[in-house]
Amino acid sequence: MTEHSRLQRVLALIDAENRQDPNQELADGQHWPKEYLYSVRMSARQAEFVPEASELLQIACRAQHIKRWHIARSGYPMDRAGYKRWRTDLGQFHGDLTAELMARVGYSDAEQQHIKDLLLKKQLKRDPEVQALEDVICLVFIEFYLADFATRHSEEKLLDIIRKTWGKMSAAGQAAALRLSLTPEVQALVGKALS
Incomplete structure (x- = not known):
């Protein structure tokens, strides 16, 4: 399998997850599944801002909010600590789910781990x-x-x-x-x- 087709396949899997979002957003006169629209915007901005992005950075941008509705903010205390815990749990969830989808199309354990690190924002300002x-x-x-x-x-x-x-x-x-x-x-x- 070529890297290009592997990338296209994992992006399609991410899109399939995000298209299930029950929350809708109106944009350009049409209703979109909210997190699918977000992922499309992320990929478009990434292509403009970092046109030479690695395959893994492209995946991370598309998967940034993958299935975000699955972990509701309302399930955590409505204070700063609750917000931080929710964001950490979301990052973990996004990384695990994306790694699982990557494994299906042949990405290595190391590549899956790198996606988890990206989505948890490890080494921000250094990586x-x-x-x-x-x-x-x-x-x-x-x-x-x-x-x-x-x-x-x-x-x-x-x-x-x-x-x-x-x-x-x-x-x-x-x-x-x-x-x-x-x-x-x-x-x-x-x-x-x-x-």
């Missing part, structure tokens, strides 16, 4: 692939999800979220974020957070 994944995540958040966050949180909380997001990004990621086409409201929030 260039983990950093690239984090940059793509932050770019997709700012471009597609920040405006919705703005309707549900106080300005103070939003400015904090933007600053934390900015702090996770590399200089290249930050430069790419400044080139995004954002609504005037979101642009103003980002400007205020960074001033």
